[in-house]
Amino acid sequence: MSSAEKLGGMGIVPKRKRQKVTEACSSHNRHEVRFQDLILFIVERKMGSSRRTFLMDLARKKGFRVDDVLSDSVTHIVTENNSWNEIWDWIQNQKLSNTDKLKVLNISWFTDSMAAGKPVDIEDRHRLQKVLQSNVPPVVTISQYACQRRSTLDNRNKIFTDALDLLAENFEFNENDGAFVAFSRASSLLKSLPYTISRMENLEGLPCFGDQTRTIIEEILEDGVCSKVESLLCDERYKARKMFTSVFGVGVKTADKWYGQGFRSLEEVKAAKDLKFTKMQKAGFLYYEDINSAVTRPEAEAVGQIIENIVHKFTPDASVTLTGGFRRGKEIGHDVDFLISCPKEGKNENLLHKTVNKLDIQGLLLYNDFVEDTLEKRKLPSKKYDVMDHFEKCFLILKLNKALVNNRVLSVSSASAVRPTNKGAEPEVKTKIKDWKAIRVDLVNVPAQQFAYALLGWTGSRQFERGLRRYTNHEKNMLLDNHGLYDKNKRAFLKAKTEEEIFAHLDLEYIEPWERNA
Ligand code: DCT
Ligand code: MG
Numbered sequence: 001m002s003s004a005e006k007l008g009g010m011g012i013v014p015k016r017k018r019q020k021v022t023e024a025c026s027s028h029n030r031h032e033v034r035f036q037d038l039i040l041f042i043v044e045r046k047m048g049s050s051r052r053t054f055l056m057d058l059a060r061k062k063g064f065r066v067d068d069v070l071s072d073s074v075t076h077i078v079t080e081n082n083s084w085n086e087i088w089d090w091i092q093n094q095k096l097s098n099t100d101k102l103k104v105l106n107i108s109w110f111t112d113s114m115a116a117g118k119p120v121d122i123e124d125r126h127r128l129q130k131v132l133q134s135n136v137p138p139v140v141t142i143s144q145y146a147c148q149r150r151s152t153l154d155n156r157n158k159i160f161t162d163a164l165d166l167l168a169e170n171f172e173f174n175e176n177d178g179a180f181v182a183f184s185r186a187s188s189l190l191k192s193l194p195y196t197i198s199r200m201e202n203l204e205g206l207p208c209f210g211d212q213t214r215t216i217i218e219e220i221l222e223d224g225v226c227s228k229v230e231s232l233l234c235d236e237r238y239k240a241r242k243m244f245t246s247v248f249g250v251g252v253k254t255a256d257k258w259y260g261q262g263f264r265s266l267e268e269v270k271a272a273k274d275l276k277f278t279k280m281q282k283a284g285f286l287y288y289e290d291i292n293s294a295v296t297r298p299e300a301e302a303v304g305q306i307i308e309n310i311v312h313k314f315t316p317d318a319s320v321t322l323t324g325g326f327r328r329g330k331e332i333g334h335d336v337d338f339l340i341s342c343p344k345e346g347k348n349e350n351l352l353h354k355t356v357n358k359l360d361i362q363g364l365l366l367y368n369d370f371v372e373d374t375l376e377k378r379k380l381p382s383k384k385y386d387v388m389d390h391f392e393k394c395f396l397i398l399k400l401n402k403a404l405v406n407n408r409v410l411s412v413s414s415a416s417a418v419r420p421t422n423k424g425a426e427p428e429v430k431t432k433i434k435d436w437k438a439i440r441v442d443l444v445n446v447p448a449q450q451f452a453y454a455l456l457g458w459t460g461s462r463q464f465e466r467g468l469r470r471y472t473n474h475e476k477n478m479l480l481d482n483h484g485l486y487d488k489n490k491r492a493f494l495k496a497k498t499e500e501e502i503f504a505h506l507d508l509e510y511i512e513p514w515e516r517n518a
Contacts, residue, residue: 034063035119041067041074042110046081046195051154055110058514062117072098076119080107080194084130104128107194111150115510142189144207145475146467146518147508149192153329153517157190157197160217163226164190167216170232173241173252179212186213188463188518197221240264248291248397248440249280283367283397287438291397294332295439302404303336303439310358311340315351318342323458324442329514335440337458341451352392352445359398366438367397373445381481385469389457389482392445399436450483452496457482464511464518476506 040059044052055078056066067074079087084104091099109126113119120126143149155161168183189208190197200218203209209217219226232238237259243266244255263269270285277285284291300322308320321327324337340355342348352370359365373392446454457465472480478494479486485494485505496502503510 031060032063033065035065038075038119039065039067039073040076040078040110041070043077043079043082043087045079045086047079048156051080051156054152054154058114059110062114064113064119070094070096072096074102076103076105076109078105078107078110079128082128084128087128111515115512115515142192142206144185144189145471146185146188146192146464146516147471147506147511148467149189149518150511150515151188151192151464151518152515155191155517156195157193159224160197160220161187161190163216163220163229164213166229166232167226170238173238182208182210183213184463184466186210188467191518236264244269246292247281247288248284249278250284254281280367280369287366287397290438291440293437294334295336296405297326297331298405299400299437299439300326300333300336303398303400303441304338306359306364306398306400306404307338307340307355307441307443310355310362311351313358314354315342315348317344318348318351321455323455324460327459327513328461328517330517335442337442337444339444339446339451339454339458341446341448341454343448345448348445348447352394352443355443356394356396359396364399365396366399367395369395371395375483380486381479381484383473383479385466386462387481389444389454391450391454391482394443396441396443397438398441400439401436403435449495452498452502453480453484454482456499456502459513459516461516461518464516467518468506471508472506478506480506 042052042055042059047055056068059066070077077087077091087104091102091104096102103122105122105126106128109120109122112126164183164187168180168187171177171180171183185208189206195202197203197217199221200214203214203217216226216228240259240263241252241255244250244258244263245252247266258269258275263272266285266288269275304320304322311318311320319339319341321339321341322336323339324335325333326336340348340351342351356365356368356370360368371393374390444454444458456468469480472478472485477488479488480502485496485502486492487494494505496505500510
């Protein structure tokens with residue numbers, strides 16, 4: 001394979017006229033091109049095809065034109081972890097006629113531009129530097145705080161983070177907070193790295209790693225597996241905890257109790273005569289399979305449409321915002337999280353109650369746990385990073401008609417959404433086919449003045465939020481929660497209308513939701 005093929009993931013491209021290239025590329029580019037003056041090309045080498053595809057899609061969504069192939073039309077070449085020499089040699093081989101005008105940039109220009117939502121001015125630090133690089137990944141300072149790192153879903157260290165996450169989860173089960181934090185932070189840091197750890201030297205200079213977490217990485221590098229993970233996966237207690245806590249409404253305490261009583265399967269627990277279940281656990285068992293099969297994005301969007309239709313009937317100017325993992329770009333989740341907010345103060349009153357009530361009337365409500373707001377009790381943001389916020393909210397299980405997802409026929413009346421439609425034909429068959437799926441949904445009622453803080457908090461990830469709160473407390477002497485930001489020096493709450501303003505209050509570079517998968 002020629003060096004050209006290795007670098008671009010393709011051979012030399014015949015020169016074409018600019019117009020023709022525009023037409024050819026626009027056919028697979030479904031997004032409007034907002035920035036006509038520049039055409040990007042992203043080099044695959046050392047980046048990998050999946051990350052390249054991810055970044056190309058991202059840029060196109062943001063209105064950038066990105067060409068699949070290198071041609072004279074390209075104005076900006078974006079590279080990652082490549083040396084100037086190798087890129088320059090490769091460009092020479094392409095026999096382009098515009099190399100003097102071509103901007104050869106490193107990934108920092110690209111990420112800055114994605115964050116800004118437009119091409120940013122090229123600074124020196126964005127240009128590919130003419131220094132020799134070895135195979136060792138570039139030395140960059142990486143923050144110990146997740147909120148100062150960009151963590152996309154393109155995790156290049158999954159083999160390590162899966163192991164660390166599993167061990168962290170077990171420490172959490174055991175209430176070993178120190179080890180839980182250490183393992184979660186190490187995993188989170190690896191998720192932000194633009195390269196795969198291939199030897200122990202790669203960890204040098206990285207924060208968040210101690211002896212224990214290093215040992216795990218070393219073992220995986222040597223053996224491909226981690227013995228602690230292997231034995232945990234065979235551990236009876238761990239297996240029981242995982243199984244029992246997979247039921248909605250069952251926490252570690254209950255799981256341990258059932259384990260202590262000798263139960264080893266969900267069937268045994270369900271069949272036990274002397275066990276009492278909460279309302280939540282009963283729903284958890286009833287809809288177990290649906291709730292434990294991941295919610296897909298089309299399902300989340302269909303649920304969003306149902307909620308929005310109802311909310312808008314009561315309050316037309318209220319907003320329904322999809323948050324949680326889906327806002328971070330995930331394609332699946334364990335639930336769907338929505339913030340409901342009304343721009344005018346006072347109008348939110350009873351909106352959540354009315355919405356849930358309407359879902360019930362429409363036959364879509366399978367379970368409802370309503371939590372009234374406790375805002376009046378709140379003083380300063382809590383110093384604990386994981387506490388529940390004080391908003392009025394409800395944890396629901398909704399009945400989603402599969403046809404709404406498959407056909408996207410979202411205007412179908414709610415009555416037909418839950419009942420078989422073609423009455424008369426083969427009733428005995430129809431009763432057997434389940435045409436709906438139970439979906440876990442969280443709705444949170446947020447006053448407009450606190451919306452930006454609630455959005456930031458509910459977008460997650462959990463690890464990103466922890467990093468953000470720890471940074472706020474330790475580096476800025478402020479306190480942050482889902483309601484606001486309190487400056488301890490000024491003894492005042494800082495207002496913010498947008499997430500960008502909150503990052504600015506904290507002197508942080510803005511991190512997009514899709515970069516918060518820490
Ligand atoms: N969160 C919060 N307060 C809560 C619960 C959650 O601030 N009481 C935050 C943390 C992450 C975010 O809201 C969403 O929570 P989850 O739904 O648990 O996580 P997720 O990232 O959406 O993951 P999943 O895709 O599995 O739903
Ligand atoms: Mg979620």
